[in-house]
Amino acid sequence: MEKIQMVDLKSQYLKIKSSIDSAIADCIDTTAFINGPQVKQFTDNLSAYLDVPYVIACANGTDALQIAMMALGLERGDEVIVPSFTYVATAEVIGLLGLVPVMVDVDPSSFNITADIIKTALSPRTKAIVPVHLFGQCADMTPIMQLAKEHGLYVIEDTAQALGADYFFADGRKMKAGTIGNIGTTSFFPSKNLGCYGDGGALYTRNKELADKIGMIANHGQIKKYVHKYIGVNSRLDTLQAAILNVKLTHLDSYANARQEAAKYYDTKLGDVSELSVPSRSEYSSHVFHQYTLKVKDNKRNELKTYLESKGIPAMIYYPIPLNDQEAFMNIGRAIGNLPVSRELCSQVLSLPIHTEMEKAQQDYIIENIKAFFK
Numbered sequence: 001m002e003k004i005q006m007v008d009l010k011s012q013y014l015k016i017k018s019s020i021d022s023a024i025a026d027c028i029d030t031t032a033f034i035n036g037p038q039v040k041q042f043t044d045n046l047s048a049y050l051d052v053p054y055v056i057a058c059a060n061g062t063d064a065l066q067i068a069m070m071a072l073g074l075e076r077g078d079e080v081i082v083p084s085f086t087y088v089a090t091a092e093v094i095g096l097l098g099l100v101p102v103m104v105d106v107d108p109s110s111f112n113i114t115a116d117i118i119k120t121a122l123s124p125r126t127k128a129i130v131p132v133h134l135f136g137q138c139a140d141m142t143p144i145m146q147l148a149k150e151h152g153l154y155v156i157e158d159t160a161q162a163l164g165a166d167y168f169f170a171d172g173r174k175m176k177a178g179t180i181g182n183i184g185t186t187s188f189f190p191s192k193n194l195g196c197y198g199d200g201g202a203l204y205t206r207n208k209e210l211a212d213k214i215g216m217i218a219n220h221g222q223i224k225k226y227v228h229k230y231i232g233v234n235s236r237l238d239t240l241q242a243a244i245l246n247v248k249l250t251h252l253d254s255y256a257n258a259r260q261e262a263a264k265y266y267d268t269k270l271g272d273v274s275e276l277s278v279p280s281r282s283e284y285s286s287h288v289f290h291q292y293t294l295k296v297k298d299n300k301r302n303e304l305k306t307y308l309e310s311k312g313i314p315a316m317i318y319y320p321i322p323l324n325d326q327e328a329f330m331n332i333g334r335a336i337g338n339l340p341v342s343r344e345l346c347s348q349v350l351s352l353p354i355h356t357e358m359e360k361a362q363q364d365y366i367i368e369n370i371k372a373f374f375k
């Protein structure tokens with residue numbers, strides 16, 4: 001049995017080594033390191049995959065969020081509603097731009113924000129909502145879009161963990177995560193579901209005007225060479241990363257499938273352990289399992305983590321502290337209520353190894369040890 005890792009990027013690479021190596025060699029050969037043709041090829045490919053007309057590449061998922069908020073023209077003091085149970089990047093850029101992160105609680109089974117929760121946080125200064133499709137499963141977008149429409153709010157979908165997930169509408173239509181709101185953002189950080197070999201990110205939208213503005217802001221606000229219409233940033237996807245992503249995008253659905261199979265296997269073996277809750281599935285979304293996250297009852301989470309580590313099994317806590325309890329947000333944000341669900345999740349969640357190269361033997365070993373711990 002291979003050593004168990006949270007993600008196994010090496011084995012994944014070895015399976016596609018020849019295509020990756022030749023894509024990289026081509027880049028170096030032509031030395032078009034910035035804005036080479038592979039970047040446009042990749043945004044075209046991703047646009048076709050997502051069935052969204054405009055995809056703009058940028059340097060990372062955090063920049064993508066920042067550029068989205070700049071492109072929407074949000075101004076100092078405007079409030080942006082975010083879940084308190086998420087990765088810091090979601091709210092960090094809000095603070096950086098002088099906007100006010102309004103942190104709300106999440107649904108205990110999906111880990112995502114809902115329209116009902118968002119309603120409790122609306123104020124005359126609310127301008128935007130950032131649903132995060134946490135761990136690979138969409139927030140329930142229909143009621144969120146409805147609420148946004150009623151109140152004239154922008155919706156930015158943080159799709160860093162859910163690239164490729166499908167959202168199902170009540171009428172049977174489906175759309176890819178991130179293509180429903182005004183702007184979707186994603187990350188190609190190596191461990192994300194579509195990871196490159198460094199940093200990378202992208203934004204998507206259906207609005208041509210917004211797409212043009214996003215493209216300019218990501219490139220110094222430039223409308224043409226040396227003519228600057230907006231204050232922008234320098235945020236580009238390297239040609240090398242685009243070349244790698246062009247290869248990996250063709251595998252994304254099979255990667256999702258491998259993650260889903262591994263998740264299903266955990267479910268069937270761990271579903272009857274009464275001290276645990278396995279991840280819930282919602283009827284409105286597929287799940288691409290960026291993380292496979294258990295809830296551990298009776299304050300046993302930390303003990304279980306230590307036990308597993310002693311057996312050579314890594315397990316991670318995403319996330320240990322809600323945003324509203326982070327020092328960085330103390331004086332700039334506003335929390336709605338006491339956020340009991342976020343706090344409880346921070347004390348209960350444990351993410352097990354899940355990736356595209358999981359072996360049954362590794363999963364069996366993990367499962368055996370979890371059962372042994374609770375015996």
Ligand SMILES: *Cc1c(COP(=O)(O)O)cnc(C)c1O
Pocket residue numbers: 060061062063086087089090132158160161186187188189199200201
């Ligand atoms: C990873 C991640 C980001 C940031 O992406 P980077 O490419 O690391 O900047 C933002 N939001 C969420 C939810 C993430 O998981």
